[in-house]
Amino acid sequence: MSVKIGQVKMDSAELRATNHESRLGAVCFLTLGCKVNQAESEALAQLFREANYDVVSSSEEADVVVVNTCTVTNTGGSKSRQAIRRMIKAHPDSIVVVTGCYAQTAPGEVLDIEGVDLVLGTQDRGKIIEWIERVKRERRPQNAVRGIEDAGEFEELPQLNEESRTRAFLKIQEGCNQFCTYCIIPYARGPLRSRQPEKALAEARKLVEEGYPEIVLTGIHTGFYGQDLNNGWNLARLVRELVEIPGLRRLRLSSIEPMEYTPELIDCIVSSDIVCPHVHMPLQSGSDEILVRMHRPYTLQDYRDLLIRLREKIPELAVTTDIIVGFPGETEADHLSTLNFVRDCNFAGVHVFPYSKRQGTPAADYPDQVPKKIKDQRVKELMAVARESKEAYIRRFIGKPVEVLIESVDSEGGAVGHTPHYIEVHLPKQKEITWTSRQLVQVVLKQDYLQR
Numbered sequence: 001m002s003v004k005i006g007q008v009k010m011d012s013a014e015l016r017a018t019n020h021e022s023r024l025g026a027v028c029f030l031t032l033g034c035k036v037n038q039a040e041s042e043a044l045a046q047l048f049r050e051a052n053y054d055v056v057s058s059s060e061e062a063d064v065v066v067v068n069t070c071t072v073t074n075t076g077g078s079k080s081r082q083a084i085r086r087m088i089k090a091h092p093d094s095i096v097v098v099t100g101c102y103a104q105t106a107p108g109e110v111l112d113i114e115g116v117d118l119v120l121g122t123q124d125r126g127k128i129i130e131w132i133e134r135v136k137r138e139r140r141p142q143n144a145v146r147g148i149e150d151a152g153e154f155e156e157l158p159q160l161n162e163e164s165r166t167r168a169f170l171k172i173q174e175g176c177n178q179f180c181t182y183c184i185i186p187y188a189r190g191p192l193r194s195r196q197p198e199k200a201l202a203e204a205r206k207l208v209e210e211g212y213p214e215i216v217l218t219g220i221h222t223g224f225y226g227q228d229l230n231n232g233w234n235l236a237r238l239v240r241e242l243v244e245i246p247g248l249r250r251l252r253l254s255s256i257e258p259m260e261y262t263p264e265l266i267d268c269i270v271s272s273d274i275v276c277p278h279v280h281m282p283l284q285s286g287s288d289e290i291l292v293r294m295h296r297p298y299t300l301q302d303y304r305d306l307l308i309r310l311r312e313k314i315p316e317l318a319v320t321t322d323i324i325v326g327f328p329g330e331t332e333a334d335h336l337s338t339l340n341f342v343r344d345c346n347f348a349g350v351h352v353f354p355y356s357k358r359q360g361t362p363a364a365d366y367p368d369q370v371p372k373k374i375k376d377q378r379v380k381e382l383m384a385v386a387r388e389s390k391e392a393y394i395r396r397f398i399g400k401p402v403e404v405l406i407e408s409v410d411s412e413g414g415a416v417g418h419t420p421h422y423i424e425v426h427l428p429k430q431k432e433i434t435w436t437s438r439q440l441v442q443v444v445l446k447q448d449y450l451q452r
Helices: 003-020 035-050 074-090 101-105 107-111 125-138 185-189 197-209 235-242 263-271 288-294 300-313 332-345 372-395
Strands: 026-031 054-056 064-069 095-100 167-171 214-218 250-253 278-280 318-325 349-354 401-409 415-418 424-427 440-444
Touching: 026 035, 035 054, 035 064, 035 095, 035 125, 035 167, 035 214, 064 074, 064 101, 074 095, 074 101, 095 101, 095 125, 101 107, 101 185, 167 197, 197 214, 197 235, 214 235, 235 250, 235 263, 250 278, 263 300, 300 332, 318 332, 318 372, 332 372, 349 372, 401 424, 424 440
Parallel strands: 026 054, 026 064, 064 095, 167 214, 214 250, 278 318, 318 349
Antiparallel strands: 401 415, 401 440, 415 424
């Protein structure tokens, strides 16, 4: 950061600090990226509430603006920068805090954005109020990011206390030791750290007491939960304990790597009516050669065999996945193999990502990068196959009774919610029924109820 830019930023921070010294005021959030970021933003919002801040929407006037960023792809970094600048423009007199993965991996880039007052990465978030007070006191931007590679413990943040949501995110794990060749996340989130089970269970009980019918388990590498605890706990054991909480209606598992579906975990999914029949298993490529280059620890046959085992036990299981298109060295034959594999798997949903070069990862230096034009065409082709697969899966439920968790009700009395299989359902206004948020209702699924 140049002296000139730094001086301008210091003057800006000093002016804002003067305006906010007399009161704590309001805070708003803009969250990009994954469910983990959503969970962390909600926890930070609660921390601000406990410090006597009002939490308002991003369109309202706020004294503090928090932008929780993503950097999974280059597009994520670009979108994060755009979001930061947009929020600075919308809130010119606010203290602007940037946190999350992009802030962790590129704090200098973030601090060089005129109007940013505090950069906080993916740790020490519990000290955010202290850092804001330091910005006010010292009247200059602060870089609070420190190296993530030696992070040793799961960071506990305040428990959620919000009435507007129907689904609560319960973060149980942080970090990743996998180091896939394309992935920046281990550098942004650090090594594996699991939450102590008693703390995770205590928060889950509190969420149920507060009326949340559904809890979503989140983490960076959720399937490895407990490996670092050395106390006999693993994901399956935690799930078994969670489903015994009185009043919990749904427990949804977020992304779990294919080789981490142990027999014990599969039994938990099969044997409980509380665990949603929906699993997200990242595939990343339908080519064994590309999987090796990605440093993915399974083959297509491993993945196929797991699908067969799961569907033998739960025939209508919703399986969603992630696929990276145009990874370095991906040939047309590799792409066609992926298209055919996706057709064979009958996925309920596919998240398609064009490969994005992330500096510092091995794949960024691979010589055989796929041209953008080819990647774009392959993305288009895969998305068409994915759309057909999703529509075919949903059609299996048309005319059948399904349970819908109401998540929002519009001004005309219509409602939107999801089934346990994560099918989005749009319910029209009913004369004899008034839809309410957090309500669980039984309906016969009609074509008209599906997202258009």
